[in-house]
Amino acid sequence: MTPILSLSAAELERWLEEHGAQAYRRRQVWDWLARGADTFASMRDVPTALRAALEGEFAVTSLKPIATSVVDRGLTSKTLYELEGGHSVEAVVMRYTDRTTLCISSQAGCPIGCPFCATGKFPFGRNLKAHEIVEQAVDAQRILSPEGRRLSHVVFMGMGEPMANYLAVVDSVRRLADPELLGISPRRIVVSTSGLIPRIAQLGEEKVPVTLAISLHAARDELRDVLVPINRKYPVRDLVDAAQEYARKTGRRVSYEWVLLAGVNDTQQDAKELGALLKRRLAHVNLIPFNPVDDTPYSAPDRASIRVFRDMVEAEGLNVTVRDTRGREADAACGQLHERVMRATTPVA
Numbered sequence: 022m023t024p025i026l027s028l029s030a031a032e033l034e035r036w037l038e039e040h041g042a043q044a045y046r047r048r049q050v051w052d053w054l055a056r057g058a059d060t061f062a063s064m065r066d067v068p069t070a071l072r073a074a075l076e077g078e079f080a081v082t083s084l085k086p087i088a089t090s091v092v093d094r095g096l097t098s099k100t101l102y103e104l105e106g107g108h109s110v111e112a113v114v115m116r117y118t119d120r121t122t123l124c125i126s127s128q129a130g131c132p133i134g135c136p137f138c139a140t141g142k143f144p145f146g147r148n149l150k151a152h153e154i155v156e157q158a159v160d161a162q163r164i165l166s167p168e169g170r171r172l173s174h175v176v177f178m179g180m181g182e183p184m185a186n187y188l189a190v191v192d193s194v195r196r197l198a199d200p201e202l203l204g205i206s207p208r209r210i211v212v213s214t215s216g217l218i219p220r221i222a223q224l225g226e227e228k229v230p231v232t233l234a235i236s237l238h239a240a241r242d243e244l245r246d247v248l249v250p251i252n253r254k255y256p257v258r259d260l261v262d263a264a265q266e267y268a269r270k271t272g273r274r275v276s277y278e279w280v281l282l283a284g285v286n287d288t289q290q291d292a293k294e295l296g297a298l299l300k301r302r303l304a305h306v307n308l309i310p311f312n313p314v315d316d317t318p319y320s321a322p323d324r325a326s327i328r329v330f331r332d333m334v335e336a337e338g339l340n341v342t343v344r345d346t347r348g349r350e351a352d353a354a355c356g357q358l359h360e361r362v363m364r365a366t367t368p369v370a
């Protein structure tokens with residue numbers, strides 16, 4: 022079966038016309054998908070014969086949910102999906118009072134291999150296609166609709182390096198933003214990168230003003246070469262220059278992500294180096310307490326050390342926040358539900 026979202030709007034309209042239906046039916050089908058319909062049969066204002074034809078030709082999604090994990094009293098839910106061909110990826114829904122955010126995967130596995138990351142420990146699988154990225158959001162809406170919630174924000178911070186799957190990621194951003202599908206403004210979409218400088222420059226030309234997040238984690242090359250190995254190719258100062266050029270072109274403040282590893286990157290020296298690197302830049306620093314991963318040498322700083330580091334960064338004149346540890350129990354660090362399922366003899370339910 023062909024996943025229906027693998028067709029562009031024009032391709033689906035052509036198919037409809039070839040099957041004796043008017044092109045506007047495409048908008049109806051997309052509208053149902055955006056509202057969380059999980060079968061063509063449930064699309065009530067689509068004629069019965071057309072629903073049957075759609076059912077015979079297309080799948081509503083190509084993703085097969087194989088495990089879920091719900092924590093934070095139901096506010097965080099994580100789903101592991103099997104892709105066509107057998108690889109799997111995760112997506113996490115986080116419910117807040119003023120927003121609902123989906124953390125989305127762009128690759129099965131990740132070629133970057135950061136040593137503190139659960140995803141980086143697995144062999145790289147493959148790039149996701151644009152429709153497989155969009156389907157994670159459509160499925161999130163299917164989960165959220167019965168709760169009376171709408172997906173409002175998407176962050177590309179799940180499995181994979183989004184810029185290493187550039188064309189599919191940009192295509193998926195355009196489709197997530199399409200008002201006839203999910204209608205999520207690019208300003209509410211965050212694309213993260215470990216630092217593929219040529220792709221940052223390219224993204225700045227796309228006229229999709231997403232928020233750029235840089236997975237920084239260290240401000241000096243010597244340490245960043247270890248924590249984010251792509252730094253050996255694209256050193257940190259060049260990376261920050263590229264990010265600032267993106268900020269200049271789009272007017273969007275860049276977010277710098279910093280996973281706090283006890284005794285590794287949470288010292289006064291680190292805060293000072295970070296201050297020197299980002300001073301007078303359009304930047305926001307997001308500190309992320311490390312979510313411990315098995316078989317890594319790293320550990321999370323305690324709460325008091327996190328506060329001290331935040332204060333030191335603030336004293337450098339930077340905007341800084343500490344991200345809440347939403348979903349920690351849900352294996353919410355990227356790759357962790359995948360890891361647990363892979364290790365278990367039967368999938369978790």
Ligand code: SF4
Pocket residue numbers: 131132133134135138139140141179180181182215236355
């Ligand atoms: S932290 Fe991000 S870039 Fe690094 S291995 Fe994990 S998923 Fe890949």
